Amino acid sequence: MMKSFIFGASGYSGAQLAALIQHHPNFELAGLGVSQHSQDAHKPLSDLYGQLKGQVDAILQPINESNLSALKNEMDLIFLATPHEVSQQWVPILAGGKAKILDLSGAFRLSDSQQVRAFYDFSHSDQALAESAVYGLVDWYADTIAGADLVAVPGCYPTASLLALKPLQQAGLLNEAAKPVVNAVSGVSGAGRKAALKTSFCEVSLQAYGVLGHRHQPEIAQELGAPVIFTPHLGNFKRGILATITAQLKPGVDDGAVWEAFHKAYKHSPLIRLIPGFPKLDDVVGSAYCDIGWKCQGQDIVIGSAIDNLLKGAAAQALQCANLVADLPMNTGLNGGKP
Ligand SMILES: NC(=O)C1=CN([C@@H]2O[C@H](COP(=O)(O)OP(=O)(O)OC[C@H]3O[C@@H](n4cnc5c(N)ncnc54)[C@H](OP(=O)(O)O)[C@@H]3O)[C@@H](O)[C@H]2O)C=CC1
């Protein structure tokens, strides 16, 4: 069994990951960490999430920089489901040991250091380490992820957007003169568990935010290899992301070429379901699936992509990355997409 530790285990994606690892046939949940002065320190995780009672009753341990470095040789896998700034500071301390690191934050996703400064407001202390991070979009980069010591697990909106656009981009079907336009709506769990006025029940009303300035725009552009216009929206529901994407095809590209591109891209990805019509959140929430549907009219194409932000958009994709790093089949422990 591979010993696994989760930092940020009291948060939405960390708790989801703990539940997945608890049932994984090859990974053992060896520890759950929270910040040194966390109000949840020393509580069983199941005190916070009643649905985990009898499943994940392990205690949340307070962690600080002094007890951090011992873990790098005690563990086989270390997951960070922590704020970006925490991952940025802790990954260099955890690197260089036996453990493979899987960071669910955005700290190590952007390869351009100027963009890191612009969108995250910090610089990496170890640039070589930052450059060694492999982007964990599992359905596209399985081979490089398998050899990584540090995996930057993709953001939720980029996962939904890239899975929809990359098949067309890679097949050379997109008209480069027109930027794809991504409009996406996320449930409130995307903002994490910590209380904030803007995510409190009476304040949330369907609205765009981060317009022309969200940190996921450069992440999508980097991994697509082309610029995009990205507009996120906060919806008044708990879980799920629905991205609706409009793009232009090159002249002469027909339905058949589009169908071929999607089917070729995902023929070995059983958790990506290519569906007739357009996806809906109820079909993916609570699962590790990504549902994708599209319609073409002349050179116009509209693509819909739906995921659970906490599963395919965070914990389930992190687990898929860990499976690859551990040389296991990618979907081990995901119970056919319905963990
Ligand atoms: N929610 C989502 O849909 C997605 C989130 N992500 C990313 O995953 C990470 C976790 O997100 P999410 O689960 O939503 O966040 P939450 O806010 O729900 O949880 C954050 C976790 O980090 C811990 N934490 C906070 N501050 C510190 C600190 N200084 N030191 C150590 N631990 C700390 C918190 O515990 P405590 O404060 O009690 O110590 C908590 O366990 C973030 O980087 C986020 O951007 C990625 C994809 C999707």
Ligand SMILES: CC(=O)N[C@@H](CCC(=O)OP(=O)(O)O)C(=O)O
């Ligand atoms: C609704 C909401 O607030 N969503 C978050 C994205 C969550 C996520 O995937 O992202 P990172 O890992 O990149 O933080 C946001 O817009 O900041």
